[in-house]
Amino acid sequence: MAGVVPKISFPSSPARISGFTSPRWPTCKFTSLSRSTLSRASLSVRRASSASTISDTFSRLKEQGKVALIPFITAGDPDLSTTSEALKILDSSGSDLIELGVPYSDPLADGPVIQAAATRALENGTNFDGVISMLREVIPQLSCPISLFTYYNPILKRGVEKFMSTIEEVGVRGLVVPDVPLEENESLRKEAIKHNIELVLLSTPTTPPERMKEIAQASEGFIYLVATVGVTGARASVNLQLQSLLQEIKEATPKPVAVGFGISKPEHVKQVAGWGADGVIVGSAFVKLLGEAKSSDEGLKQLETFTRSLKAALP
Amino acid sequence: MTASATLALGNPSLDLAKPLPSSFLGVWIHPQSGLLRRVGFASPSSGLAVSCTMTKEVTAVEASKYENPGFGLRPDSFGRFGRFGGKYVPETLMYALTELEEAFWALSKDEEFQRELEGILRDYVGRESPLYFAERLTEHYRRSDGQGPHIYLKREDLNHTGAHKINNAVAQALLAKRLGKKRIIAETGAGQHGVATATVCARFGLECIIYMGAQDMERQALNVFRMKLLGAEVRAVHSGTATLKDATSEAIRDWVTNVETTHYILGSVAGPHPYPMMVREFHAVIGKETRKQALEKWGGKPDVLVACVGGGSNAMGLFHEFVDDRDVRLVGVEAAGFGLDSGKHAATLTKGEVGVLHGAMSYLLQDDDGQIIEPHSISAGLDYPGVGPEHSYLKDIGRAEYFSVTDKQALEAFKQLSRLEGIIPALETSHALAYLEDLCPTLPDGSKVVVNCSGRGDKDVQTAIKHLHL
Numbered sequence: 001m002a003g004v005v006p007k008i009s010f011p012s013s014p015a016r017i018s019g020f021t022s023p024r025w026p027t028c029k030f031t032s033l034s035r036s037t038l039s040r041a042s043l044s045v046r047r048a049s050s051a052s053t054i055s056d057t058f059s060r061l062k063e064q065g066k067v068a069l070i071p072f073i074t075a076g077d078p079d080l081s082t083t084s085e086a087l088k089i090l091d092s093s094g095s096d097l098i099e100l101g102v103p104y105s106d107p108l109a110d111g112p113v114i115q116a117a118a119t120r121a122l123e124n125g126t127n128f129d130g131v132i133s134m135l136r137e138v139i140p141q142l143s144c145p146i147s148l149f150t151y152y153n154p155i156l157k158r159g160v161e162k163f164m165s166t167i168e169e170v171g172v173r174g175l176v177v178p179d180v181p182l183e184e185n186e187s188l189r190k191e192a193i194k195h196n197i198e199l200v201l202l203s204t205p206t207t208p209p210e211r212m213k214e215i216a217q218a219s220e221g222f223i224y225l226v227a228t229v230g231v232t233g234a235r236a237s238v239n240l241q242l243q244s245l246l247q248e249i250k251e252a253t254p255k256p257v258a259v260g261f262g263i264s265k266p267e268h269v270k271q272v273a274g275w276g277a278d279g280v281i282v283g284s285a286f287v288k289l290l291g292e293a294k295s296s297d298e299g300l301k302q303l304e305t306f307t308r309s310l311k312a313a314l315p
Numbered sequence: 316m317t318a319s320a321t322l323a324l325g326n327p328s329l330d331l332a333k334p335l336p337s338s339f340l341g342v343w344i345h346p347q348s349g350l351l352r353r354v355g356f357a358s359p360s361s362g363l364a365v366s367c368t369m370t371k372e373v374t375a376v377e378a379s380k381y382e383n384p385g386f387g388l389r390p391d392s393f394g395r396f397g398r399f400g401g402k403y404v405p406e407t408l409m410y411a412l413t414e415l416e417e418a419f420w421a422l423s424k425d426e427e428f429q430r431e432l433e434g435i436l437r438d439y440v441g442r443e444s445p446l447y448f449a450e451r452l453t454e455h456y457r458r459s460d461g462q463g464p465h466i467y468l469k470r471e472d473l474n475h476t477g478a479h480k481i482n483n484a485v486a487q488a489l490l491a492k493r494l495g496k497k498r499i500i501a502e503t504g505a506g507q508h509g510v511a512t513a514t515v516c517a518r519f520g521l522e523c524i525i526y527m528g529a530q531d532m533e534r535q536a537l538n539v540f541r542m543k544l545l546g547a548e549v550r551a552v553h554s555g556t557a558t559l560k561d562a563t564s565e566a567i568r569d570w571v572t573n574v575e576t577t578h579y580i581l582g583s584v585a586g587p588h589p590y591p592m593m594v595r596e597f598h599a600v601i602g603k604e605t606r607k608q609a610l611e612k613w614g615g616k617p618d619v620l621v622a623c624v625g626g627g628s629n630a631m632g633l634f635h636e637f638v639d640d641r642d643v644r645l646v647g648v649e650a651a652g653f654g655l656d657s658g659k660h661a662a663t664l665t666k667g668e669v670g671v672l673h674g675a676m677s678y679l680l681q682d683d684d685g686q687i688i689e690p691h692s693i694s695a696g697l698d699y700p701g702v703g704p705e706h707s708y709l710k711d712i713g714r715a716e717y718f719s720v721t722d723k724q725a726l727e728a729f730k731q732l733s734r735l736e737g738i739i740p741a742l743e744t745s746h747a748l749a750y751l752e753d754l755c756p757t758l759p760d761g762s763k764v765v766v767n768c769s770g771r772g773d774k775d776v777q778t779a780i781k782h783l784h785l
Contacts, residue, residue: 105555105686106564106672109405109571115554127684152403153670157685179403179671183393204407206574211409229407230572 049171051145054198054221057096058256058278067314068279069269070258071286071307072099072149074117076126080134082296086303091142093304094311098142099176099281102131102150109178111233113284117291128154132170139171147174147200147221160187164195174198174221182215189218203249205229205241216253222279225249226261227272234264234284243275250276266313273314282310389638389705394588395676396708402587404567404674411574416589418494423596428493432486439518440481442600444470446608446765451735456751462760466751467617468738468768469605471629476511478741478770479598479629484511484580486597488519491578498522498577502566504531504559504625505696505743506538507770508582513547523547526566528558531695537774556689559699563673583626584703587674591703598632605765606636613763619644621754622767623747624664624717625696627703629769638714647706648750650692651719661690662719663702664710672701678710693722693778694742696770720749726782728752729772741770742778 052060061068071090075083083100090098103121107114139146148167155163155177167175175197180188182201192199198221203212206229216223225246228239242259249257259272260281269280289306293299387397394400402412422428436442449466457463471479484501491499499521503509509525516523525542529551532539542549555561563586570579584591584598609617620637622630624647637643652660660666667678672687680688680700692698709715720728725742728749733739740748747766758764772779 105688106560108564108567108673111568112554119554122686129684151671153672153679153681153687154685156670157668157681157683178405179674181402181404181406181409184401184403202406204405206407206410208410215406226407229574231568 049139049142049145049173051139051143051171051173053196054097054145054147054174054200055256057145058222061096062256062278065315066096067273067277068096068256068258069094069307069311069314070097070099070260070279070281071095071310072101072260072281072283073286073290074101074103074114074121075131075134076103076121076124077117077287077291078120078296078299079124080126080130082290082299084134084138085296085300086290087138087146088141089300089304090307091144093307095144095307097145097147097174097279099147099149099283100131100135101283102128102148102154104151104154107151109231111231111284113234113288113291114232117287120291128158132166135167135172136170145173146171147176147198148172149176149178152177152180155188160191161194164191164197168195168197172197174200176200176202176224178202182211182218185218192220200224202226205239205245209248209252212249213252216249216255219255222256222258223249223253224281225257225259225277227259228262230261232261232283234288235262238263238268238271242272246272246275246277266309269310270313280310280314389708390588390592394592396591396705397711398669399676399704399707399711400588400591401676401704402674403671403676404587405571407571408567408574408587411570412587412589414494415490415578415593418490419589419593419596422490422493428489432489435485435489436482436600440475440485441473442482443604443608444473444601446470446605446612447768448612449736452732452751455731455735456755458756464619464755464758464760464762464764465613466755467609467612467763467765468736469601469633469765470768471601472738472740472744472768472771476507476514477773478507478511479601479632479767480508480511480582480770481514482600482632483582483594483597483628484508484515485518487578487580487593488512488515488521491521491580492519494578496576496578498524498573499580500524500526500566500569500573500577501580501582502526502559502562503538503542503582504528504562504698505694505741505770506531506535506542506774507696507741508580509547509549510538510541510545512580512582513542513545516547517545524569525549526552526562526569528556528560528562529553530557531559531562531698534778535695535774536777558689559695560672560687560689560701567673583628583699584631584705585626585673585675585677585699585701591675591705594628595631595635595703595705598628599635601629601632601767602634602636605633609763609765615763616640616643617765618642618762619646619754619758619764620767621646621648621747621750621764623647623697623743623745623769624649624702624706625661625694625699625743626701627706629767631703631705633765633767634709634715638709641714645709645715646750646754647715647717648746649702649717649719650690650694650697650725650746651721652691652693654721655719659691660719660721661692661698661700663690663700664706664717665719667700667702669707675701675704677704677707678702693725693782694746694775696741696743697746718750718753720746722782724749724752726779729775729779730783733772738768739772740768741772742775744769745772 103118201219204226256278258279264285501512650661725745729745
């Protein structure tokens with residue numbers, strides 16, 4: 001299929017923390033791309049993070065019969081030091097993976113809550129270099145892996161290669177780029193593989209079944225299943241279509257599937273986990289909490305309580 | 316998709332009786348002879364199965380029509396013009412974009428659709444628009460030795476709603492109806508595209524929602540009123556810089572949320588594929604008419620084409636027909652606002668860098684962190700930090716030249732055309748007219764210059780009142 005790089009699977013390298021030596025997922029045909037990266041991958045750089053990879057995190061949770069709790073927050077809202085504290089609290093209160101949003105001026109996939117957070121963060125001077133410095137300090141203190149959520153233009157500005165090597169160096173494990181679909185992600189995939197970053201792809205309710213399978217095949221870490229036809233933002237209830245979507249996607253692939261967009265309460269989280277999701281992503285609810293709190297400290301306290309309540313609703 | 320029957324309309328000595336309201340009709344100009352051929356198609360393709368994955372068979376064959384040695388595919392089947400273009404949108408929209416593209420190709424072969432579109436362009440929009448010899452403007456640029464270029468204005472300002480925007484709005488509304496979408500959304504800067512969209516929605520009985528930056532709503536109040544009068548809902552966008560780029564982002568978000576019921580009538584040759592190609596095709600009638608009219612008036616082709624560039628739709632509409640005629644110069648004029656060094660301008664092709672905005676890889680104005688910056692221009696329609704990917708491509712390959720003029724220069728030109736020809740141009744158009752100051756002194760005697768008079772200036776009187784002391 002034109003434009004799609006086949007999923008490349010290779011055995012865990014010595015530097016990874018993993019109990020598994022064989023590829024977890026079916027291998028596809030190897031291209032010459034993968035041959036050269038195979039050798040590169042086994043010479044991994046010693047990482048700043050002690051956290052597992054995203055894939056390994058999901059494997060471990062599956063063994064334990066658990067569902068991953070994946071919060072999302074916007075870096076720099078209200079400020080980077082609060083973000084740094086928030087990451088630590090999220091980590092210690094039961095998060096299994098954390099998505100960190102890089103603020104951007106034109107976030108197409110985001111609803112008003114995350115848009116506003118991005119605007120506030122940019123207004124107080126948050127920029128990519130600032131986010132990286134913050135991560136360099138905080139990631140070594142975290143036990144769960146960090147994944148970045150960013151739009152494509154900031155990546156392009158730096159150059160895909162430079163971007164990937166920078167985030168690898170500070171210990172980021174994963175990346176989600178919502179405005180780069182399958183057809184356009186070749187260079188991202190190439191560089192992500194080279195730098196041991198798992199590039200997570202999104203599938204949505206409007207994605208036709210065949211395409212969904214291709215996305216599942218190409219995605220690394222997990223598959224991000226968007227729960228609704230829309231942008232980010234809390235909804236009153238979970239889209240009922242999600243149940244059959246989850247079933248379909250799980251029949252199509254053994255890879256872990258995490259559901260996000262619109263999920264904001266313990267009840268939602270429980271419902272989605274009950275339908276078979278391997279992970280649940282909660283974004284706007286967290287962002288709103290931090291953004292609306294009267295002070296950073298209060299926000300952080302509420303963050304902890306909220307995280308624990310979500311964790312309690314999950315197996 | 317080759318023609319089973321070709322009819323040569325007219326002969327090289329130009330007796331063309333039938334006007335060509337729509338370029339979409341698959342009328343091709345043979346590069347060497349200048350013969351206009353109406354390409355006959357077989358029955359409308361009913362067997363076009365909508366492929367679930369990103370099939371390229373249909374689109375690759377169609378795309379090959381645009382191949383020209385030296386200029387490559389414009390666009391290729393991935394929607395790329397060289398390295399520009401593409402589809403950088405959330406996954407939720409990908410299927411809708413494929414569906415749109417396939418509908419577009421299907422309708423390009425649908426004779427009934429073509430006839431309907433042709434009829435509307437003729438009887439409702441008022442095409443074909445005249446190619447007017449601007450006698451006094453020509454005299455103004457005549458040098459002391461009596462030599463100078465001949466200046467013609469392509470009167471898109473005479474179209475229904477007062478700008479070129481309606482060409483695309485009409486065609487896309489018809490397309491939306493074919494797709495069974497009853498709800499239409501659009502973004503608008505100056506309000507002209509918003510008015511055109513509201514107009515066609517009224518004409519075709521479609522629900523219409525227009526996103527407009529709060530700042531723009533203030534400076535184009537007349538157009539806001541018109542849209543409401545036409546039955547559209549105008550939603551103010553306060554996020555970001557509250558101008559065109561934010562309205563576009565908000566329209567995209569609406570489309571992501573309502574994609575199953577809604578068609579997004581994008582107003583320019585920007586955005587994800589297939590929009591840059593589609594919008595160009597719908598405006599290409601401008602260039603096709605110009606070729607015919609030029610043949611009629613002086614038995615030749617234009618030497619220079621000049622058009623203002625915001626997103627680039629009126630420019631692409633005029634240029635496209637002539638891209639393969641290397642002896643025709645293509646000149647695009649952007650907004651330099653307060654000056655190129657002031658940091659307050661919208662001269663994307665001069666000062667921008669390549670990046671991704673609103674679904675396309677193109678030149679855009681961004682800061683060191685990769686954030687999109689707020690541009691400035693006195694004219695809301697040029698106040699866009701991006702530009703259509705095809706313009707980026709034409710610039711890179713050196714086929715088209717791009718310059719810019721300041722707010723001040725545009726206002727001068729606004730006054731000048733009013734005084735010399737009794738035509739009040741839009742402030743956007745005034746940028747193209749302003750460039751004549753630099754261009755005309757360099758042109759040989761008798762050069763034929765066609766300026767796209769993309770819109771009329773009634774909507775700009777409030778701004779003009781503020782700035783001009785008359």
